[in-house]
Amino acid sequence: MLTKRIIPCLDVKDGRTVKGVRFEGLRDAGDPVALAEQYAKQGADELVFLDITATNQKRQTLVQLVRDVAATLDIPFTVGGGIGSVADVEMLLLNGTDKASINSAALHRPELIDELARRFGSQCIVVAVDARYTPENGWQVYTRAGTHNTGRDAVQWCREVADRGCGEILLTSMSNDGTKDGFALDLTGDVSRAVSVPVVASGGAGSIQHFTDVFQQAQADAGLAASIFHFGEIGIQELKQTLRAEGIPVRL
Amino acid sequence: MNIAVIDYKGGNVQSVLFALERLGVHATLTADPEQIRSADKILFPGEGEASTAMQELRSKGLDQVLPTCRQPFLGICLGMQLLGTHSEENNADMLGILPFEVKRFVADAQHKVPHMGWNNLHRLRSPLFEGVREQDYVYFVHSYHAPVGSYTIAEGEYPTPFSAAVQHENFYAVQFHTEKSGPVGTRILENFLKL
Numbered sequence: 001m002l003t004k005r006i007i008p009c010l011d012v013k014d015g016r017t018v019k020g021v022r023f024e025g026l027r028d029a030g031d032p033v034a035l036a037e038q039y040a041k042q043g044a045d046e047l048v049f050l051d052i053t054a055t056n057q058k059r060q061t062l063v064q065l066v067r068d069v070a071a072t073l074d075i076p077f078t079v080g081g082g083i084g085s086v087a088d089v090e091m092l093l094l095n096g097t098d099k100a101s102i103n104s105a106a107l108h109r110p111e112l113i114d115e116l117a118r119r120f121g122s123q124c125i126v127v128a129v130d131a132r133y134t135p136e137n138g139w140q141v142y143t144r145a146g147t148h149n150t151g152r153d154a155v156q157w158c159r160e161v162a163d164r165g166c167g168e169i170l171l172t173s174m175s176n177d178g179t180k181d182g183f184a185l186d187l188t189g190d191v192s193r194a195v196s197v198p199v200v201a202s203g204g205a206g207s208i209q210h211f212t213d214v215f216q217q218a219q220a221d222a223g224l225a226a227s228i229f230h231f232g233e234i235g236i237q238e239l240k241q242t243l244r245a246e247g248i249p250v251r252l
Numbered sequence: 253m254n255i256a257v258i259d260y261k262g263g264n265v266q267s268v269l270f271a272l273e274r275l276g277v278h279a280t281l282t283a284d285p286e287q288i289r290s291a292d293k294i295l296f297p298g299e300g301e302a303s304t305a306m307q308e309l310r311s312k313g314l315d316q317v318l319p320t321c322r323q324p325f326l327g328i329c330l331g332m333q334l335l336g337t338h339s340e341e342n343n344a345d346m347l348g349i350l351p352f353e354v355k356r357f358v359a360d361a362q363h364k365v366p367h368m369g370w371n372n373l374h375r376l377r378s379p380l381f382e383g384v385r386e387q388d389y390v391y392f393v394h395s396y397h398a399p400v401g402s403y404t405i406a407e408g409e410y411p412t413p414f415s416a417a418v419q420h421e422n423f424y425a426v427q428f429h430t431e432k433s434g435p436v437g438t439r440i441l442e443n444f445l446k447l
Contacts, residue, residue: 002363002371002410003389040434045370071270076391076432096266098393098432121300121330123366123393124264167366167393196359198368221364251370251389 003249004215005045005222006236007200008229010035012051012081015061033068039229040075042236045251047073048101048170048224051081058082063095070096080128080170089116093124101126101170104143107150107157110164117165122197127161128170129154131187139173139187146174155190162195169195170224173203180206180228188218200224208234208242215248253445255279256291258318258331260298260308268297268328271431271441285317293323293445297431298330302354302396303344305330319349324447327425332418333396335425341396350420352398357410366395367410371428373417378405379447380417380424383439390416390426390433390440397427 010017016030036047049069051062062079069077079092080101089100100120106113106127116125130146131139131154139154150157158169171191173184181204188201198221201214205225214220228234240250255272257265259281272279272295279295280287288294296318298305309315318325327335334346339354346354359365370389373381397414400407406417408427417426424444430437 002367002369002392005369067266070267071273074271074274074432074434074438076393076429093264094266096264096270098264098267118301122395123299123368167395168368193361196364197366198364221369 001249003045003251004220004243005200006043006211006239006250007046007048007222007224008039008044008236009048009050009202009224009226011226012049012065013053014055014057015053015065018052032065033072036069036073036077039236040073043240043252044075044236045222046075047077049077049079051079053081059091063091066092066095066097078126078170080126085112086115086119089120089125093120097124099124099126099168101128103128103130106161107141107143107152110160113161113164113166117167122165122167125166126168126170127166128172129158129161130172130174131184132174133184133187142174154187155194158191159194162197166197168198168200170200170202176204177202179204182206182210183214183218183220183223185213185218188214188220192219192221198222208239211239211243212246212248215243216246253277254290254292255295256288256293257281257295257297258288258314259283260305260312260314264299265297267429267431268295271438275438275442275445277445283312283314285313288314288317288321291323293447294321294325295328296325296331296334296425297328298334299393300330301341302330302333302339302346303342305334306344306346309334309347315347319347322422324444325423326444327423328431329394329427329429332425332427333398335418335423336398339396349423350403350418350425352401352403352415352418354396354398356396363411366393367397368393371408371410374407374409374413376406378417378419378424380419380440380443381406382443384436388436390428390430390436392428394427
């Protein structure tokens with residue numbers, strides 16, 4: 001049976017992971033490759049690297065990072081952050097990325113999704129959608145690292161990106177992100193039912209129960225989190241054992 | 253050992269090269285018929301779209317070369333599908349080394365397409381899977397699949413059975429990504445290198 005995936009997310013800047021990461025027995029917590037290996041050993045199903053480098057050197061450091069990770073890691077990984085063109089995606093894939101995640105560029109020019117899917121196949125094109133809830137407008141899509149409201153309805157945008165050929169949606173609730181109060185179950189469920197591509201739920205994970213909820217109540221295909229894994233608040237093995245005991249299919 | 257990895261712009265070949273390096277094996281990425289013919293083993297990875305891949309193979313004459321190869325040959329993902337006769341994906345005619353026709357998965361509420369993630373292997377029946385257990389997990393990413401037939405050497409289920417791996421003479425192929433399937437995938441690659 002196809003399993004639900006657990007995906008740690010690493011924020012990367014200038015080739016190093018940022019946000020504190022505290023692993024026992026890992027001397028250099030800033031090294032993305034060492035972290036990636038650690039997570040793979042613990043049973044992570046995939047990894048996401050979010051590159052937040054804003055300099056001109058970005059391309060070079062990212063290529064080097066991708067090559068180093070791909071040389072080491074025997075599980076799939078996605079790279080996102082500032083990817084804006086067919087050439088950007090090609091550069092990542094040639095160096096060993098499994099999937100490329102686009103966000104603002106897709107909102108700026110939605111046809112980019114069609115072009116990428118045609119060129120590289122849907123399976124390696126992820127569209128990241130950042131959504132925020134307001135009582136007046138419901139769930140709307142934000143861009144430019146969450147600073148700009150596009151006015152687009154989140155579920156409709158997810159339907160559009162799936163129709164244009166992306167192979168997966170990385171759905172982040174900005175309203176839940178960092179709260180540790182749980183994933184946005186209503187949004188995730190609505191998107192899961194609206195599209196036929198896999199949905200990765202992100203934002204708000206604070207406990208094992210939150211993962212159970214997002215898989216059982218919102219039909220997410222994968223759950224992504226950062227700090228709770230980085231700080232060892234939830235161990236990946238412990239999480240997956242508990243999910244399995246709840247009857248949720250996971251790879252152990 | 254002289255290993256050729258077929259270069260036809262078929263997606264993420266770098267991961268396969270890295271996986272071989274982790275096993276201490278150096279491989280050559282090549283589209284040169286002579287290099288391919290003289291290799292001890294051939295790997296044929298691939299992602300992407302079937303008709304584009306076939307065009308690229310034809311433009312390099314590889315559609316003629318590959319079927320004549322007699323050394324152990326391993327197709328991966330699209331590299332497996334291309335060994336069949338025909339694909340529903342843009343109505344592509346393919347290499348015809350194995351007699352299967354590739355069909356699209358049908359999405360329903362419980363089964364999204366692409367079939368993406370870790371799924372079990374069933375009914376293993378090949379030296380390729382020595383040391384691999386029934387129900388072991390490997391990583392799949394695909395929207396199209398080959399049905400089960402006499403050529404099937406491992407099955408997957410999504411939700412109906414499909415070929416997770418196939419074989420005909422020296423031609424072995426797997427639908428999942430050996431290079432991204434953790435220790436299980438590594439073992440399968442090792443087994444192939446021993447064939």
